[in-house]
Amino acid sequence: MNQDSILEFRVRYADTDKMGGIYHSRVLEWFEMGRTELFRKKGTPYTEVESRGVFLPIVEAHVQYKHRACYDDLLRLSADSRMHGKARIQCSHLIVHAHSGEAVAQGYTIHACVDSGGKVIRPPRWLVELIQS
Amino acid sequence: MNQDSILEFRVRYADTDKMGGIYHSRVLEWFEMGRTELFRKKGTPYTEVESRGVFLPIVEAHVQYKHRACYDDLLRLSADSRMHGKARIQCSHLIVHAHSGEAVAQGYTIHACVDSGGKVIRPPRWLVELIQS
């Protein structure tokens, strides 16, 4: 996986739960933040993808939780994308502690490609190229 | 405030934070759940309000936090609505421990009335009557 570091962010109090670490569903929000920055870095922000009438709802998500992260920890996120078959997109994400490099979570999301009416479509060529760039 | 009890629900692990109680922003989600049930109880679900082209975005929110609530606590919610001036709607909410009746949080939200394009409108008569019923 050829992932570039994309952004750093801090764990919010809102991200924690009574066990003292992070609540697990928050990692999916962080992955989403990573995809947003990945698309921007590739040159076509995801807002632009949507304004061209293409939406990428998630059809599958997988997360592995590694080392603990706590409130105010500085984390670093990287992400990557590739085609998953001819009609779907797969994004890979990795979150590590910014200082130690220790992994916090990694996982993938698989996205369908739909039009503004929610109908499944083949990803247009510009999108395939964007994903593979 | 003439509030009827509307629904009971349990605190999720997701609602907690590292201090061991609930994370404060979750109370606003619970208030929203209370408004949803309030409208249903009044006879016009909020989904129906929206399908008639009227939306009620929040312009102000106020919460007072009382006794602590913890994971899996059973809470009871009540809510009420009235007009706030001629163009806005005010909803009041109260959350208590279902068994002891001890208050967890109370507060209000003030809502503007907009059309599907986001333009501020006067609340239609049927909505005013619904709110005041």
Added chain:
Amino acid sequence: MNQDSILEFRVRYADTDKMGGIYHSRVLEWFEMGRTELFRKKGTPYTEVESRGVFLPIVEAHVQYKHRACYDDLLRLSADSRMHGKARIQCSHLIVHAHSGEAVAQGYTIHACVDSGGKVIRPPRWLVELIQS
């Protein structure tokens, strides 16, 4: 998978995103709500598990998203648990539309077993029996 229906709940406005359906990370919160009710139904609430000094942090989560769900939809949740090897617990979850039975999401979570200090432990016998009951 021998899952019993455990609870019904409605999609909150807070659960939606700008695409009009539910934001995907919310499904993990619903799964958690399902596990909470599963443990209660088995006779030992998860609060009781924690007060015995055993915690079950998530080490892996997988979700498949099926049919769309929208604000105020009534959903029904079922869950089941089994041992995953000798030291981990696997919970399976299924969320369907309460009226049509159409699947919204399904997935599993894998949990480690740790003590109050966060140290990985073998699940005590009572827990293994609870999980397999």
Added chain:
Amino acid sequence: MNQDSILEFRVRYADTDKMGGIYHSRVLEWFEMGRTELFRKKGTPYTEVESRGVFLPIVEAHVQYKHRACYDDLLRLSADSRMHGKARIQCSHLIVHAHSGEAVAQGYTIHACVDSGGKVIRPPRWLVELIQS
């Protein structure tokens, strides 16, 4: 209000709701992020406050929602703190669009001061000085 700009951040997809803008409770999470950076800027991170045994649970929150914010909008946050009577702390927060300066939300939170057992305490001198610095 003498607020310094503290940090910039982008609206996540997770922050949106079906109306297309942001879901209102998210603003309280952003305020929290602002307080975290405010304490760091003052020289004593909030993690340090807690490791000295002082916790600042919220007893009241107020938010006014101004101009709409949407997915991927770049927002700028400022915050300030002062004593509220002798025993409580008040934080003020303002969120604006980073480019236009247009206000998105503003509001305050009022915090009690408790020890690690949850008992209300008088804010220690170092904390009062920190808050007023």
